[in-house]
Amino acid sequence: MDKFRMIFQFLQSNQESFMNGICGIMALASAQMYSAFDFNCPCLPRYNLAYGLGILLVPPFILFLLGFVLNNNVSMLAEEWRRPQGQRGKDPAVLRYMFCSMAQRAMIAPAVWVSVTLLDGKCITCAFCTSVPVETLGNASHPGLSQREMKRVLARIPCKEIYDGQELIANEVAIRYLRCISQALGWCFVLLMTMLAFLVRSLRPCFTQAAFLKSRYWSHYIDIERKLFDEMCAEHARSFAKVCIQQFFEGMSTDLAAARCHPPRKAPADAGEAAEKLLGIIDQGTMNTALKSWHRCKPPLHLHPPALPSGNGWAGEEQPPVHPPVPRREMVAYYSRV
Amino acid sequence: MDRFRMIFQYFQSNSESVMNGICGLLALASIKIYTCFDFSCPCLPWYNMAYGLGIMFVPPITLFVCGLILNRQSLVMLEEWRRPQGHRKKDLAVIRYMCFSIMQRAMVAPVIWIVVTLLDGKCLICAFSGSVDPEKFVGFANVGPLQVQQLLVKVPCKDDELMRNNTSRKAVSRYLRCWSQALGWSILLILIVAVFLARWLRPCFNQATLLQARHWSNYIDIEQKIFEETCCEHSRLFAHKCILHFFKSMRQEIKLHSFSLPRQGEGAEGGEDLLRGITDQDQVNKLLKMWYYEKPPLDISQVTQRHPLGQERSSLPWADSPSTQSKFLQHTDV
Numbered sequence: 159m160d161k162f163r164m165i166f167q168f169l170q171s172n173q174e175s176f177m178n179g180i181c182g183i184m185a186l187a188s189a190q191m192y193s194a195f196d197f198n199c200p201c202l203p204r205y206n207l208a209y210g211l212g213i214l215l216v217p218p219f220i221l222f223l224l225g226f227v228l229n230n231n232v233s234m235l236a237e238e239w240r241r242p243q244g245q246r247g248k249d250p251a252v253l254r255y256m257f258c259s260m261a262q263r264a265m266i267a268p269a270v271w272v273s274v275t276l277l278d279g280k281c282i283t284c285a286f287c288t289s290v291p292v293e294t295l296g297n298a299s300h301p302g303l304s305q306r307e308m309k310r311v312l313a314r315i316p317c318k319e320i321y322d323g324q325e326l327i328a329n330e331v332a333i334r335y336l337r338c339i340s341q342a343l344g345w346c347f348v349l350l351m352t353m354l355a356f357l358v359r360s361l362r363p364c365f366t367q368a369a370f371l372k373s374r375y376w377s378h379y380i381d382i383e384r385k386l387f388d389e390m391c392a393e394h395a396r397s398f399a400k401v402c403i404q405q406f407f408e409g410m411s412t413d414l415a416a417a418r419c420h421p422p423r424k425a426p427a428d429a430g431e432a433a434e435k436l437l438g439i440i441d442q443g444t445m446n447t448a449l450k451s452w453h454r455c456k457p458p459l460h461l462h463p464p465a466l467p468s469g470n471g472w473a474g475e476e477q478p479p480v481h482p483p484v485p486r487r488e489m490v491a492y493y494s495r496v
Numbered sequence: 497m498d499r500f501r502m503i504f505q506y507f508q509s510n511s512e513s514v515m516n517g518i519c520g521l522l523a524l525a526s527i528k529i530y531t532c533f534d535f536s537c538p539c540l541p542w543y544n545m546a547y548g549l550g551i552m553f554v555p556p557i558t559l560f561v562c563g564l565i566l567n568r569q570s571l572v573m574l575e576e577w578r579r580p581q582g583h584r585k586k587d588l589a590v591i592r593y594m595c596f597s598i599m600q601r602a603m604v605a606p607v608i609w610i611v612v613t614l615l616d617g618k619c620l621i622c623a624f625s626g627s628v629d630p631e632k633f634v635g636f637a638n639v640g641p642l643q644v645q646q647l648l649v650k651v652p653c654k655d656d657e658l659m660r661n662n663t664s665r666k667a668v669s670r671y672l673r674c675w676s677q678a679l680g681w682s683i684l685l686i687l688i689v690a691v692f693l694a695r696w697l698r699p700c701f702n703q704a705t706l707l708q709a710r711h712w713s714n715y716i717d718i719e720q721k722i723f724e725e726t727c728c729e730h731s732r733l734f735a736h737k738c739i740l741h742f743f744k745s746m747r748q749e750i751k752l753h754s755f756s757l758p759r760q761g762e763g764a765e766g767g768e769d770l771l772r773g774i775t776d777q778d779q780v781n782k783l784l785k786m787w788y789y790e791k792p793p794l795d796i797s798q799v800t801q802r803h804p805l806g807q808e809r810s811s812l813p814w815a816d817s818p819s820t821q822s823k824f825l826q827h828t829d830v
Contacts, residue, residue, distance in 0.1 A: 241788060241789075241791065242788075242789050242790065244789055244790030244791050245790055245791065245792060245793040246790075246791045246792065246793050246794060277533065277534075278534070279534070279536075295540070328657070330653070330655065330656060331539070331540075331656075334536055334537070334538050334539055334540075334653065335538055335540065335543070337536050337538075338536065338537075338538035338540075338543055338547050341536075341547075341551075342546075342547065342550060345550065345551070345554045345555060345558070346554075348555075348558050349554055349557060349558050349561075352558050352561045352562055352565070353561060355561075355565055356561050356564060356565050359565060359571065360570070360571075360574055363571060363574040363575040363577075363578050364574065364578045367575060367578070367579070375727055375731060378727070378728060378731050379731040379734065379735060382728075382731050382732050382735045383735035383738065383739065386732070386735045386736055386739055387739050387787065390739055390743070391784075393770055394770060394771060394772065394774065394780075396770075397770040397771050398771060398774075398775070398780075401771065401775075458777075459776065459777030459780075460775070460776050460777065461771070461775035461776065462775075463775070
């Protein structure tokens with residue numbers, strides 16, 4: 159557990175490292191998914207190609223899209239792309255940078271899936287077993303077989319138990335051949351991807367370093383600004399809610415006191431801080447009324463500015479002691495509907 | 497767990513350690529990939545050689561390039577090499593040192609792959625089974641030339657119907673494996689002796705230059721990291737001030753448009769500071785709408801009048817201007 163926590167903390171230490179972490183997890187998940195997947199070649203002439211190529215190409219596409227979905231910055235990119243210009247210009251280089259860095263990370267899991275599939279060999283064996291060169295590897299002059307028949311026989315190569323063409327071409331020979339081709343393709347693919355990644359990373363400092371520094375700074379800025387704005391809004395909402403509720407309770411207690419035609423009972427003066435927190439509600443009946451009122455008739459989302467001492471309406475009340483962090487009560491704004 | 501944490505912390509303590517750590521991980525990954533890889537020789541005349549030599553040489557190239565990519569210092573070195581001279585001269589000795597140390601670290605995983613492949617022997621058996629001299633082996637000596645070729649290429653495949661009960665197959669296999677392992681151990685020995693000599697004899701040549709080159713390459717790396725950290729810090733402060741300014745300007749706008757002037761609003765700011773004058777559902781909605789439709793300009797010069805940063809910068813437009821970057825760089829506090 160400690161180990162996981164440490165790794166987790168390290169990965170969360172900054173945004174880039176977090177995204178790299180997600181990337182790595184997806185790559186491992188992709189390899190694990192492949193090994194857990196139960197590959198079952200249909201061993202029928204046209205279905206083989208569809209199944210084999212489907213397993214080779216469809217999951218990588220899904221993983222690529224998943225890579226985008228799991229990336230928090232996608233919504234940031236979309237927002238920046240679609241926002242109206244307003245007072246702040248839009249820089250296409252920044253958008254391009256954000257998109258490229260997301261696409262690069264999303265490409266890793268699909269590339270791992272395709273490499274593992276090709277290196278394992280089952281997909282290519284299944285997809286292309288009907289195209290094995292029988293002339294060179296086997297006995298093409300085997301009599302009595304039409305083209306269609308031969309294809310039907312060859313399609314059963316991946317399914318050793320039902321293969322009946324041993325005289326046409328040996329099962330092991332065909333599988334070895336196809337697997338060799340598949341592994342060669344796999345390693346070539348891995349080499350190509352690695353070279354591409356290397357070129358992309360190394361050409362950047364040679365040509366566009368200044369533009370890159372600029373794009374990177376502003377894309378981080380947009381991210382940080384969005385997070386800070388959310389934090390400030392959350393802070394604001396908290397204060398808003400606090401003041402709104404305080405005003406509700408105070409309004410409640412004053413209201414009820416007025417309805418009973420006596421001033422609100424004050425807690426004993428020496429009760430101190432706890433008394434302040436009671437907000438003037440100090441008996442069961444009042445509390446129950448307050449709770450019922452909160453449910454039936456929530457206050458409007460409108461906080462009252464601090465009132466002048468020469469208030470109106472309820473000016474007969476003496477001003478409650480001023481609590482510095484809390485705005486002073488205004489007397490007339492809230493009518494309870496209890 | 498403590499041990500793991502200590503190892504982790506040790507590796508992260510400086511960038512050299514991080515690179516050594518990555519190098520080690522890549523070496524382990526190389527061995528793991530080799531053991532997981534399902535080697536199956538095609539046992540066909542030309543394909544054997546291509547497959548065997550391909551498996552021996554293509555993955556090492558991939559691992560080498562991977563080693564270059566994963567090493568952060570390669571980017572730093574490229575940037576240092578390609579940067580315009582400016583006020584700081586370029587020291588080729590430093591760049592050479594960095595290049596050399598990157599190459600050294602990137603070579604470890606490929607060499608391990610090649611050595612493990614040779615010691616295991618399967619690749620060489622697959623590649624060269626068709627090229628052995630059939631006269632040396634009893635089972636193949638009396639067979640016709642065409643047929644002997646056919647038989648020899650099937651030697652790596654134990655389960656092939658022709659090879660199943662063939663005793664000479666084992667002889668050829670052992671012969672080739674012996675050569676392969678001899679080659680593997682020789683390469684390992686030569687490399688280790690070379691590394692040993694290099695480390696021992698290095699202090700005899702240019703030790704002072706080496707120390708300088710190492711110091712400055714470390715410096716360039718650290719400077720790059722600190723620049724990135726400072727940029728992050730700066731953008732955080734910038735964003736903070738920008739948003740505060742936005743809230744203030746919203747509040748001013750609301751004051752202008754509404755008739756109810758806050759009477760002692762400014763005086764009783766205390767606990768309402770967090771509310772920043774936005775105290776109404778409509779006002780909040782308006783603020784959020786404004787944030788989306790009209791983000792504030794990236795210009796906090798009025799806000800930061802007293803701030804040293806503000807004095808030297810009037811505005812920071814996004815359009816690229818040559819002066820922007822140099823102004824920005826002046827503010828980096830190292």
